Amino acid sequence: MSITPPANLIRMIAALGFSGFLVACGNDGQSSTPSASASGSNASSSNASSLLVKVNQLGFLPESAKVAIVPDVAATRFKLINAGTATEVFSGTLSAAAMWDASGESVKVADFSSVKIPGDYQVRVEGLTDSQVFSIAPDVYSALTAASIKAFYFNRSGIELLPEFAGKFARPLGHPDTQVLIHPSAASDARPAGTVVSSPKGWYDAGDYNKYIVNSGISTYTLLAAYEHFPSLFNNQNVIIPESGNALPDVLDEALWNLEWMLTMQDPNDGGVYHKLTNKNFDGTVMPHQATSERYLVQKTTAAALDFAAVMAVASRVFAQYETQLPGLSAKMLKAAEAAWEWANIHPAIVYEQPADVHTGEYGDKTLSDEFAWAAAELYITTRVDGYYTALKPVDLFNSVPSWGNVQGLAWVSLAHHRNQLTAVADQTLIASRIKTLADNLLSAWYASPYKISMEKNNFVWGSNSVALNQAMMLVQAYRLDGKRDYLDAAQAQLDYVLGRNATDTSFVTGFGKKSTLHPHHRPSEADGIAEPIPGFIAGGPQPGQQDKAGCQTAYPSTIAAKSYLDHYCSYASNEIAINWNAPLVYVSAAIAALTPK
Numbered sequence: 001m002s003i004t005p006p007a008n009l010i011r012m013i014a015a016l017g018f019s020g021f022l023v024a025c026g027n028d029g030q031s032s033t034p035s036a037s038a039s040g041s042n043a044s045s046s047n048a049s050s051l052l053v054k055v056n057q058l059g060f061l062p063e064s065a066k067v068a069i070v071p072d073v074a075a076t077r078f079k080l081i082n083a084g085t086a087t088e089v090f091s092g093t094l095s096a097a098a099m100w101d102a103s104g105e106s107v108k109v110a111d112f113s114s115v116k117i118p119g120d121y122q123v124r125v126e127g128l129t130d131s132q133v134f135s136i137a138p139d140v141y142s143a144l145t146a147a148s149i150k151a152f153y154f155n156r157s158g159i160e161l162l163p164e165f166a167g168k169f170a171r172p173l174g175h176p177d178t179q180v181l182i183h184p185s186a187a188s189d190a191r192p193a194g195t196v197v198s199s200p201k202g203w204y205d206a207g208d209y210n211k212y213i214v215n216s217g218i219s220t221y222t223l224l225a226a227y228e229h230f231p232s233l234f235n236n237q238n239v240i241i242p243e244s245g246n247a248l249p250d251v252l253d254e255a256l257w258n259l260e261w262m263l264t265m266q267d268p269n270d271g272g273v274y275h276k277l278t279n280k281n282f283d284g285t286v287m288p289h290q291a292t293s294e295r296y297l298v299q300k301t302t303a304a305a306l307d308f309a310a311v312m313a314v315a316s317r318v319f320a321q322y323e324t325q326l327p328g329l330s331a332k333m334l335k336a337a338e339a340a341w342e343w344a345n346i347h348p349a350i351v352y353e354q355p356a357d358v359h360t361g362e363y364g365d366k367t368l369s370d371e372f373a374w375a376a377a378e379l380y381i382t383t384r385v386d387g388y389y390t391a392l393k394p395v396d397l398f399n400s401v402p403s404w405g406n407v408q409g410l411a412w413v414s415l416a417h418h419r420n421q422l423t424a425v426a427d428q429t430l431i432a433s434r435i436k437t438l439a440d441n442l443l444s445a446w447y448a449s450p451y452k453i454s455m456e457k458n459n460f461v462w463g464s465n466s467v468a469l470n471q472a473m474m475l476v477q478a479y480r481l482d483g484k485r486d487y488l489d490a491a492q493a494q495l496d497y498v499l500g501r502n503a504t505d506t507s508f509v510t511g512f513g514k515k516s517t518l519h520p521h522h523r524p525s526e527a528d529g530i531a532e533p534i535p536g537f538i539a540g541g542p543q544p545g546q547q548d549k550a551g552c553q554t555a556y557p558s559t560i561a562a563k564s565y566l567d568h569y570c571s572y573a574s575n576e577i578a579i580n581w582n583a584p585l586v587y588v589s590a591a592i593a594a595l596t597p598k
């Protein structure tokens, strides 16, 4: 379970001085025994990080915009040196210092975009330690894209992870979910409480072992969109999963693992979709095969039906090209989407209500107009039936950075991508305008930012790193529409941000960067007895709520928004992983690689 409450909700809660709501909705916080190998973060490391040069620790494509952020020291110039040497390859002038209110730092910008020769480099500024080593290389993001997809494989339910694919992270099969029970909240005449249903496969949602349709929706969509938008990047990619080498790109094999589970979450008797498959309580800090509590299908909801309808409509058109390998699958998915859509229109306002005996994540959402619009948009694109376009009420539908509870932006992303294949009813001017208006707002923030990113103080909500990446995804859509280079550079900046050009000087992706997240709130990474975390996962990231601090024996290094990050297993509020945070990492790393000029 992970949550990304809207910023206004965070502000409202902060104003009320009330954090209990978020504790109740977040991950458990009940199971962790802080490990002895804690990160050692403390107040002095926070001060120290303010004196470091912040840079994307992985690096840049030769033609990428390239920026580092430098503390406000007396120096007015910077150098780029070959890593570990004194050899200067470039020198430039630092910008004037400016204060970033999100981090409380006064910083300068070092721009070395003109350096394009592949190699390993560091930024050097008099009076400061040299930056982390980073690369300029034409394939600099290939391993990142592959690992961020493979993270989904590592989070698969119902499969043994074999050493030939998982290496030292091999583990026994957990959660077969072939015999789960209908919870009383989900009971119907055809399936009374206690009915045994098979619902295998799918991904564990986050640091926990449960499976939630709403969050699966946006996550699976984002992987499918990455493939729809940049197929050539994935067509020959080998992620080293059991399906590598078959006829499908691995990213689609991985998406299919979850889609097959999602199909089992639809009640064949009426088309409704169960909200989640979970235990009654969160599991302890154990490996998947050691977590054997009874599992339940809980309550059908309108949001689940609509997110399911949207994703199945997308999947139907994506898998249509694999009719030979997967006969009937595309048609089956479209039928499932239409049945869920019909159920949602008969039951338009069934909001998730947590039963008294269930204590896992809620993914509750009372605003369903965006889910209706997204499902309608995807059904329209796949079927070209004009009635779906009308149903999405385009004139009333605005664009926004997507999150699990606010999916209207996904409708615009798909409409913009398929704009040349739509029927005459679609308003092309409106589609372009919605994409550009949002991206221009993000661009304005980027222009004004002392850190040269679109992230602003109020974006530091639960899962802030996914905000950064979803902002990038929306900037990418504008670049794809009109080719204005600033959109691409601003998207690159967001990727730089999560890879180390941030106020914590940390690359938030496990296994990538010299100083990266080591102790994510992720049960397998904590319980497997292996020192390093499973690679390819992005941590939630800084946010000042610190809803977990009562259960953490290690203090957060700072209360300031952009520094409020604790690299410790206990920190489900800043250091959990989640499928809906990893999916935009896949999208953005692939998009930057595919779109940056060669």
Ligand SMILES: [Ca+2]
Binding pocket: 243, 244, 245, 246, 247, 248, 249, 250, 253
């Ligand atoms: Ca494959």
Ligand SMILES: [Ca+2]
Binding pocket: 365, 366, 367, 368, 369, 370, 371, 405, 406, 407
């Ligand atoms: Ca919503």
